[in-house]
């Protein structure tokens with residue numbers, strides 16, 4: 496998607512996101528955070544959106560969230576304030592293609608349902624790899640294109656609507672697996688109904 500389309504699309508999604516796509520993907524989001532909660536230290540959530548994941552992190556992690564959409568971030572800020580989520584240390588407006596953090600900074604970097612939305616996903620993955628500490632992990636939950644079947648046809652038919660839908664429906668997994676600093680530790684189906692993919696990449 497183009498950045499302007501992201502801004503417009505997620506300004507429209509923000510008021511209804513938690514009750515629609517957010518609800519549909521909640522089981523997977525909780526499972527992703529449960530995985531991250533096995534570890535310690537700092538977490539960067541890229542494209543944190545309305546902050547649906549934030550209440551599920553264990554309190555001794557230090558979580559930073561960034562998102563391009565101010566409307567989505569406002570919803571996340573409300574959650575942090577109303578639920579007193581003290582483990583969320585920072586929520587900032589930022590383009591994931593140019594992360595304003597030093598190299599080798601976070602123990603875990605996560606992106607849930609974001610990589611098929613951002614412009615230039617390869618550049619976002621390069622930034623994610625840069626800010627992740629050596630030995631750290633990158634946790635991704637996303638929908639990737641199917642190769643065959645009715646749903647694969649549907650994904651290809653709806654692909655031109657990406658700027659309206661707010662995501663790229665036939666997004667190839669290879670686009671997030673290209674950075675030489677990251678190797679695949681885990682790759683498995685993820686809720687709902689195994690439609691999503693859960694990936695853990697490790698930085699050498």
Ligand SMILES: C[S@@+](CC[C@H](N)C(=O)[O-])C[C@H]1O[C@@H](n2cnc3c(N)ncnc32)[C@H](O)[C@@H]1O
Nearest residue numbers: 505542543544562563564567590591607608613
């Ligand atoms: C489908 S939502 C996912 C939100 C959240 N991760 C979740 O699981 O509910 C995609 C998010 O990516 C954000 N996004 C898109 N392009 C971005 C960019 N270039 N930089 C930062 N965030 C971006 C959108 O604003 C939106 O909040």
